[in-house]
Amino acid sequence: MKKQFAVIGLGRFGGSIVKELNELGMEVLAIDVNEEKVNEYASVATHAVMADTTDENTLRSLGIRNFDHVIVAIGDNIQSSILTTLMLVEIGVDHITVKAQNDYHEKVLSKIGAHKVVHPERDMGIRIAHNLVSKNVLDYLELSDEFSIVEIEAGARVDGYTLIDLDLRAKYGCNIMAVKRGEDINVSPAAEDVLKHGDVLIVIGADRDITRMEQDLFDDDSD
Template sequence: MKKQFAVIGLGRFGSSITKALSREGFEVLAIDVNEEKVNQFASIATHAVVADATEENTLKSLGIRNFDHVVVAIGDNIQSSILTTLMLVEQGVNHITVKAQNDYHEKVLLKIGAHKVVHPERDMGIRIAHNIVSKNVLDYLELSDEYSIVELVAGMKVDGRSLIDLDLRAIYECNVMAIKRGEEVNVSPAPKDILYDGDIIIVIGADEDITRMEEELFPDS
C-alpha cells in the first residue's frame, strides 16, 4: 500500500509538494482555508477540502492521524502553523514536516514535536547564490552548518587525471560520491577512475574544504 500524505496550506510551497506527490502516484489530501485554492487542486490531489487545520475536531473528522506523513505548509501565519503542528502532535501523527519562516519559528516547532522543519526559501536562496558565484557549481545541498554536497563541473585543470592522482580526500578532506558523464553515472568511483573535461562530480565535505578545492582545481573558465 502506498503512503498517504496530507498537505496543509496550498501556497507556493504546499502546491509544489502536492503536485510532486500526486505525480508520483501517492494518495494526497490537500487542505486549505481558501476555497478557490482548494478547487484548483480538486483534479490534482486525491482529495481536496476546505478546512481550518487549527481546529482539533476538524482534523479528527478528516482522520488526520491515519496519514503516514503530514506537511504543514502554512504561509505567513506563524501562529496558525504552530497551532496546527501542535494539534497534529497531540493526535499522534507519525511524521510531521513543517515549513518555517525563521530560526525562532523552527525552534518552537521542534520544541512542540515537529519531526522535521524546512526553510524552502532560505535553502533555495543558498543554492542559487552558489550557482551565481561560480558557474562550475551546478547544485548545492546543505547538510548542516558546516557540511554540504556539491555538484561541480570538471575543467581542463583536472582533465585526464585520476582520483588517486588528485588525492582529494587527503588534500582537501572531500569525498567524491559519484561521477556523471553524459547519461552514465558512476556511483562510488574507484581511485583509478579518470576525470575528463565536462564531467560532473558529486562531492561531500566541509564547506571550507570544498571552497578551497573549488578555487584550486575547479576555477571559473
C-alpha cells in the same frame, strides 16, 4: 501499499509537494482554508478539502491521525502554522514536517514537537548564492552547518587526471560519491577513473574543504 500524505496549505510550496507526491503515485489529501486553492488542486490530489486546521475537531474529523505523513506548508500565517502543528502533535500524527518562515518560527515548531522543520526559501537562497559565487558549482545541498554535498563541473585543470592523481580525500578531506558524464552516472568511481572536462562530480565534505578544493582545482580562470 501506497503511503498516505496530507498537505496543509496550498501555496507554491505546498502545491508543488501535492503535485510531486501525486506524480510519485502516493495518496494525497490537500487542505487549505481558501476555497479557490482547494478547487485548483481538486483534480491533482486524491482528495482536496477546505478546512480550518487550527481546530482539533476538524482535524480529527478528517482522520488526520491515520496519515503516514502530514506536511504543514502554511504560508505567511505563523500563528496558524504553530497552532496546526500543535494540534497534529496532540492528536499523535507519526510524522510531521513543517515549513518555517524564520529561525524563531523554527525554534517554536521544534519545541512543540514538529519532527522536521524545513526552510525552502532560505535553502534555495543558499543554493543560488553558491551558484552565483562559483560558475563551477551546479548544485548545493546543505547537510549541516558545516557539511554539504555539491555538484561541481570539472574544468580544464583536471581534464585527463585520475582520481588517484588528484588525491582529493588526502589533500582536501572530500569524497567523490559519483561522477556524471552526459547521461551516464558512475556511482562510487574507482581511483583509476579518468576525469574529463565537463564531467560533473558529486562531492561530500566540509564546506571549508569543498571551497578550498573548488578554488584550487575547478575554478578555471581561462573559462
